[in-house]
Amino acid sequence: MxxxxxxxxxxxxxxxxxxxxxxxxxxxxxxxxxxxxxxxxxxxxxxxxxxxxxSSVGQKRETTGSPVAEDFNGYALKNDTGEPNTWYCFFNGRLIKGSKIAIQKHIEAYIIAKQKAEQQRK
Structure with missing residues (x-):
């Protein structure tokens, strides 16, 4: 013991x-x-x-697919497991996670807001 x-x-x-x-x-x-x-x-x-x-602590996670990485408007979206809601991206110094579509919408909303802010400054 x-x-x-x-x-x-x-x-x-x-x-x-x-x-x-x-x-x-x-x-x-x-x-x-x-x-x-x-x-x-x-x-x-x-x-x-x-x-x-x-109970899952310390156990190796099984992957259902191969790792995937995509470029979206200059940001690298990654999925290590192949599961639909396990995408992540380092965005403006922060890690965001979720579905690929949700992350893309978040990035698009940021880009649109940034463009509007630049237009208002002019």
Whole structure:
């Protein structure tokens, strides 16, 4: 049985790589990454979330398609998974995510607003 400490909480491991931690009167059990995420959540919000809620933490995501990148008005729109709503773009120093059409509409609205602002200055 392995024992370690994470942010002041004792973590204990059983045979099947299942880790346990006790917060107040609750025993949390799951993968090491999920239990640590639960502890982080408790430290940040003072609420207890079961590690099952974080079961995907530490697992590699399956991709349904090949990565795609497109140029739209000078901005690179990317999709790493091939799923329809997992597009992202670095736009004006910020990361925006969502469907490809929604990101394109956002960029178009920005370009139109910028053009109107330039016309008003003249």
């Amino acid at each position: 392995a024992v370690t400490i994470y942010k002041g909480f004792n973590l204990k491991s059983s045979d099947n790589n299942i880790w346990q931690a006790k917060i107040k009167n609750h025993v949390l059990a799951g993968s090491l990454a999920a239990v640590k995420k639960s502890i982080d959540w408790f430290c940040d919000t003072a609420t207890i979330i079961d590690p099952k809620e974080f």
